[in-house]
Amino acid sequence: MCGRFVTIYRGPSHTYKVQRLTESSAHSFRIQAVSDAGEGPFSDTHTFCTTKSVPPALKAPKVHQLEGNTCEVTWETVAPMRGDPLSYVLQVLVGRESEYKQVFKGEEGSFQISGLQPNTDYRFRVGACRRCQDTSQELCGPLSPSSLFSVRRQDNPASGELCPAETAKGAGLISSDERFAALIVCVFAGLSILIACLLQYFFMK
Template sequence: MFYTLQMEDKNHRFVCIYRGPSHTYKVQRLAEATSYRFRIQACSDAGEGPFSDTYTFSTTKTVPSALKAPRVHQLEGNVCEVTWETIPPMRGDRVNYILQVLVGRESEYKQVFKGEESAFQITGLQGNTDYRFRVCACRRCQDTNQELCGPLSPSSLFTLRRQEQQCLGETSAVETVKGAGIISSDERFAAVVVCVFAGVSILMACLLQYFFMK
């Protein structure tokens, strides 16, 4: 026994897409939200049997593909900016993005943004706390007003860098330089005093010698 599988083409004619002994066949490169008609017949050495009733199969709309892990950049203060890649409209349907964050040791992600933009700033971050961000794309169907969300992206880990420590380090370095400058000035002043004292002593010795010789 072998089987002949036929599919109706654009001209409403049935064409053979498979002929063989298998009971399954995968049809690829179908268009989304489109109806297709199939029929099948069984064949043997005795001849070909009648075709089955026509079966109509409709494909669904395609969901957006998974995005790459978002990128996180620290801004001034306790603020970071999360950015992600975008995808073009899908057959005229707009695409929104959902951003989620997992804070510290929490067990569930929380949604912090939903919209068409490809960036979002988060304020009020805490130091020594891990933040994990992930994003997904959602297709807004115009005809049915249905929202089809794709899989979530891999997460990106972010930890706030403490800028206060950097400022303290810079301040200490400045104070050290200033201290070094003060010490150097004192040393120069002492050297000037010693030179003046030595000059006066030599002058006095010369005057005393002059008077004794007289």
């Protein structure tokens, strides 16, 4: 710390969490005990080196349907981290599949996907990766929450217009109902005649 120690904590706790340290930097720490009797000697110095930071988590991407079975996925971009450029990884989960598949990796903030299937759910998520120029190491941050998308269906036929299959199906239902009603009438008529005959028989006897 520029050759000078600075007090960052004073209290009864045995632990302390130091935050917002500079990445890829050495930090030296020492501790001393203090009581009513006075201050004790400082401990040996311990030097700790921080690593490079990974990119932050991104927000869920936005998905817009284009013409046909095509959509465009867009996401927020992150400024270079200490001069290291960032690239983005786009993944998709199709339907009931259990694993995401990578469909894009690059520095752009959008990507178009074609050939999508109707009546199928697509879940998109994106993550940022940092390319460290000094070590050629790639550090990838956490993936974003997913965005659900499905291709919108085409407009249904105007009301009152039925396709031939629907018309035939409706006609079949109507004729079946008529036959069922006629059968019920015949059954009641037969029962009525039978009851009348029985009554007439008993009265004549």
